[in-house]
Amino acid sequence: MPRILFAAGDSRWPTYEAPLKAALAEKGIEAEIALEMAPETVDYIIYAPGSPLQDFTPYTNCKAVMNIWAGVEAIVGNPTLTQPLTRMVDHGLKQGMLEWVVGQVMRHHLGLDIHITTQDGVWRHDTTVPPLAEDRPVTMLGLGELGMAAGEALAKIGFPVTGWSRSPKESDLITTLHGAEGLTQALSTAQIVVLLVPFTPQTENLLNAETLALLPEGAVILNPGRGPLIDDSALLAALDSGQVSHATLDVFRTEPLPEDHAYWAHPKVTVSPHIASETRASTAAQVLAENIRRGEAGEPFRFQVDRSRGY
Helix, strand or coil: CCEEEEECCHHHHHHHHHHHHHHHHHCCCCCEEECCCCHHHCCEEEECCCCCCCCCCCCCCCCEEEECCCCCCCCCCCCCCCCCEECCCCHHHHHHHHHHHHHHHHHHHHCCHHHHHCCCCCCCCCCCCCCCHHHCCEEEECCCHHHHHHHHHHHHHCCCEEEEECCCCCCCCCEEEEHHHHHHHHHHCCCEEEECCCCCCCCCCCECHHHHCCCCCCEEEEECCCHHHECHHHHHHHHHHCCEEEEEECCCCCCCCCCCCHHHHCCCEEECCCCCCCCCHHHHHHHHHHHHHHHHHCCCCCCECCCCCCC
């Protein structure tokens, strides 16, 4: 009987308990799950960044640490973590991100803000008519599970989507580019840019003064990925100059975003509180249960993190 330590935060346990037990039962797994266990008896750890558990050394028999978030930058560098580490990729997370990205792209594509925020009695029938989707190039920076799903959804609506990743990827629906030259090409035509690359030392400040200057004037930035992907000072300068017309930001270097941060008061910035896509217990439990089944069967784990790449 596998022993599972739920170390993803006591407050999450009431939400996860029922779906996790049900998912394990569906897999035919009888397991013991608890918020506290003697470390040497633990077979699997369900984890979330911010957990009090930071020293993995005592967990000598642990077969895997399973992160319930897609991002693992807060744990992957922990020197005590020698066990296999998996990240969360599930239907709920993917669908939630797809919906957020499509909604925000359509908001900016159609210019909805002017009608939502200016209910002042002025009949703005002569507002500039937006182009059709086929005439609005979108660039997706990051072609992992989330980026590819969102990019292909936009392509199905009619947007010409260019996707960029550090290594080559393939898609029947979008143009795929990679590497330094590919990044230059991907940004040079992008009227809307979506950031969904993982945060690693190589992707920090991916959008900076140099890369922002590659964009067509008036481009829109959407960041539901990670805050450090953007050089904040460079983005603010690009917004002030008009190089970037608007930035909708869901993630930041410091969260919650400090109340005195320039983003809050900037007229061309929309701040949302890291809500682009949440891990949902009902779907995440299915992924966790499958990886426990795999661990018990001696099969490779799904979504195992490559420590050398950081994700």
